[in-house]
Amino acid sequence: MPTVLPDSDNADGGSIYMSVDSSNSYAYLCGEDLDVEVRVRRVSLSNQSGDLSGEYIDLYDTAGGIAEGDHGVRQLRQHWIWDRDDVAEITAEATGSRSKGAAQPIVRCVAKDGAFPTQLFYARSGVVTKEMQYIALREGVSAEVVRDEVAAGRAVIPSNINHPEVEPMIIGSRFLVKVNANIGNSSVKADVSSEIAKMQTAVRFGADTVMDLSTGQDIKGTREAIIRNSPVPVGTVPIYETLQRVGGSAQDLSWAAFKEVMIDQALSGVDYMTIHAGLLLAYVPLTAARVTGIVSRGGSIMATWSLAHHRENFLYENFEELCDIARRYDVTLSLGDGLRPGSIADANDEAQLSELRTLGELVKVARDRYVQVMVEGPGHVPINKIEENVQLERLWCDDAPFYTLGPITTDFAPGYDHITSAIGAALIATHGTAMLCYVTPKEHLGLPNAQDVKAGMIAYKIAAHAADVAKGHPKALEWDLELSKARFEFRWEDQFNLALDPEVARRYHDETLPAPAAKTAHFCSMCGPKFCSMSLSQKLRNDQEFKEGMNEKSKEFQRLGGSIYVRER
């Protein structure tokens, strides 16, 4: 009995969720440590008559308990965190983090005095944490590789001690390329339940992290609801909530106000925070001649504050203290690129690159304080200028994981920026970007709905996977190979089940050939039975005469030195 999960906010009438049945289900992989169970999507394969063959392939899955539609997210990390004995309980009331209408103060935790509860600290101390074990199983590598990469700062594991629901994942160029989905409300459109639905849509389609970029009503309540339901790390940009708290005027921002928000968000379990600390006052004039000025929200807010006060960016000035706060909760810092280009005309300009160099300086400060750190990148970049971004980031930021927004490779297609940017994303990830922030079709035009979230996720899972394939990742190659074999052997059900989006693959096929018999037919409606090349090619291969002919010709080919025929005239 297939279980089709409930649908939400679906514009085109088809189901936007994957169906779960006997040949497309979930399983848990266990390592030596029985405490570590990694959830995977298991696709059972069939033979050419359409019966299950007993073979299967396990695929990386991000949906947590959400996809089954029953138990919800697990608090997988709860006792891992406590067992390390480096954190202490506090009641959130003390810091003002009590939820509206909550009967009890919420219990949250913070580092014990002198303790460093970060994955970076443990990695450098030679300790393989449970999180690292989980990731090793999930990525198909040894736990030692995970520890090494984290210790070197080439990878991060965003996992706040107050977000026990996270299924650990890693961001680093030696691992599978990750995808982040931005969600969150705006003052024009705000509704907590639709944000939860967007988060769930995102993780069902493979979001490795989500960022809550809410700027509208009840930022805090929306974030808390997302975190408590999210099996993936949640990121935020704390300056947004800070701006709201000070009444919406950038001039009124202060380090004190920011710090309060940062602690509050850390206590609620935010796994990583975008910090625009590299946008120095001196760089702002460099944007004056730009076609599109400053297009990062955080960047324009900080630039406004700096200019209004003629003072250096307070996030830069207080960066050490900021790191110390992050360390207490193992919040990973994501150094924001406030001066990223907003059009291809502005790509790789002095403003952008100056900030990137400062981010490299901040990477060192964070690492010295045992704080996990990654670096954000553009934005809008034409294909010919993409590689340079990765090269400079690796050089200036000492191989810190690079996390880019697209980039969009042309500005002429609003409404389709999931595609203009999937091109850039695939390319930048092939060159070494570790995580891609998706762009939805609504970019530049409006707030995405759940259907837009799906469209963005699909485009970005494609970009990330195409990069994994290009980088030769064995898991990515295996997935493509299994699908191609199913295709050549006309195992249609396997083709659908192995697809990134099984429901859509099946629906498109069934539009013209809905009969059950078509699921084992040696053709589809694209070419029909007589013109199916794969069918002809299969027949050729099975034909005895062909086999003999092949042998003969093969020998002839070898005799000629294995080179190509030379035509005689």
Next chain:
Amino acid sequence: MPTVLPDSDNADGGSIYMSVDSSNSYAYLCGEDLDVEVRVRRVSLSNQSGDLSGEYIDLYDTAGGIAEGDHGVRQLRQHWIWDRDDVAEITAEATGSRSKGAAQPIVRCVAKDGAFPTQLFYARSGVVTKEMQYIALREGVSAEVVRDEVAAGRAVIPSNINHPEVEPMIIGSRFLVKVNANIGNSSVKADVSSEIAKMQTAVRFGADTVMDLSTGQDIKGTREAIIRNSPVPVGTVPIYETLQRVGGSAQDLSWAAFKEVMIDQALSGVDYMTIHAGLLLAYVPLTAARVTGIVSRGGSIMATWSLAHHRENFLYENFEELCDIARRYDVTLSLGDGLRPGSIADANDEAQLSELRTLGELVKVARDRYVQVMVEGPGHVPINKIEENVQLERLWCDDAPFYTLGPITTDFAPGYDHITSAIGAALIATHGTAMLCYVTPKEHLGLPNAQDVKAGMIAYKIAAHAADVAKGHPKALEWDLELSKARFEFRWEDQFNLALDPEVARRYHDETLPAPAAKTAHFCSMCGPKFCSMSLSQKLRNDQEFKEGMNEKSKEFQRLGGSIYVRER
């Protein structure tokens, strides 16, 4: 009054056609030769209060007379062709090409004895044809550049003397990257009017050529209807109709049967033909160990014939005669890659590359006979193996225009192969591919409908344009720049009108902010008024204090040597 063109076969309820109004209309550019009028899409720009400013930008347009919805296609080339005095009338009846139910034999033309009515012949003779003048205006280059590139064989102008309706276009890496849309029926689904509708949808969204790949009922009638209504060159794969004529069995094919079909199609006006002449018998065994064998329809047909008879490919054996037929009508040859990979596992293998080398040999044969020729390429290729395809094609095929199908960069996403392949297409075009054959979302699953044609076209116009931008094409950069400026200045109407798909851009914006006032508002629903970075950035720029601050900081920056700040601790 906006004229919204009639909709057809539209799955999601929105209009799939562009609306035409006072700020988004059509115009004709004239050169010195008043006989040469180039149709463009003219976007009139507005000022910041929303009134027309008198400025405009002209965009390359492929829709011919179809988009106005009134006069239909023009017979633009009719007297250009006759004025050259190198062709003679024949009645098509003589070759069996009379349409069913036609009251009169159709008058068609053929080269006069000893005359070479090809663009290549004229280019080499130093003659700039009307077609070349048209193209020079259209591409914004001198006519001499057009002639040079054609003469060298680095570009082709597919323009059969029996297709006077064609608005001339050029395929070559020095020009704008072109996109082909495959249409055509199959035995499972066949209907002439829906094929016409697909062609019209394709050209409205920018298809530079269409290929009629029909394999179902009434191949001839479908083709004739498409050609007579098409303002863009039409390509075919004549082996399909040949196979149908001999009853569907590849063994029964022959050079005689093929030749008859080729002449028939040339008389009906087919501008370019895919010929699988490079698939030699010796290469077939090289496919035996492949994951997906032979996936080109034409390739699998020719391989079957070759193996069945143990004889060399008859298209290869008779290639000189084939060229002589093509020359009589100025049919451009497109050398098919019958052994292109059907999965990334098979990319750049010995089978594929052996055939490519043979295609290089055939390029020389065609050029020696004044026949325009291009070379087809893959297919399914991971990102890391794409560049090699272009390098080898240029080397082995002496810079003949390369025309690739995608390539698809990962096999795991059936239902989304317009995206998996737009990534590869953008990349391969950046490296020098001259024309991209689109892939629709239905690839591998079924026959595309008009909505799929639109989705494929949009993805490929993006890929082609992203490559033009990367190559620094001035027209492409200008388009992106104008849109970016409109975006930064909140000229929403200009942003919509300049968009690749104005209707979708407008609809997405209006989903959350439909009020007319929102069209001049300094924000959209994505961020709302307080968090709009562009709005903040604009305010900054207009602010007197900011300007002074910028000057001061700018001087300070210069004083420090124009380098970045060094942090003092």
